[in-house]
Amino acid sequence: GPCAMQWIFTFVTRFAALAGLSLQEVQALATNPCERARAVVMSEQASSTLTHGMLAIGLLCLGIVEAGLLPLEALQPEDLSAEEWRNLFLESQANWVVPTCR
Numbered sequence: 001g002p003c004a005m006q007w008i009f010t011f012v013t014r015f016a017a018l019a020g021l022s023l024q025e026v027q028a029l030a031t032n033p034c035e036r037a038r039a040v041v042m043s044e045q046a047s048s049t050l051t052h053g054m055l056a057i058g059l060l061c062l063g064i065v066e067a068g069l070l071p072l073e074a075l076q077p078e079d080l081s082a083e084e085w086r087n088l089f090l091e092s093q094a095n096w097v098v099p100t101c102r
Contacts, residue, residue: 003052004053004055004059005056007052007053008056008059008060010056011057011060012060013026015064019069025067061075062089062092065089072085073085
């Protein structure tokens with residue numbers, strides 16, 4: 001099946017068409033998830049509990065938050081408190097900052 005990076009580009013292309021993003025915005029949106037996908041795939045093989053498609057959509061969602069297109073709270077899992085979710089997100093960020101929406 002497709003690798004995580006192929007999934008990311010597929011999802012980004014579809015999201016960009018729906019959101020009316022420019023090519024520059026699409027490239028910026030895809031860069032971070034692709035870099036993360038490389039790191040995750042090198043340390044963890046795809047499985048039935050974490051497929052390449054699931055990894056790609058999760059990383060794309062983080063990229064959408066990082067780009068300021070969606071607030072972090074919109075993706076908060078029901079089983080985590082707001083503080084737990086924010087802390088988990090911040091742990092994934094190099095600069096420890098929650099982006100603000102445009």
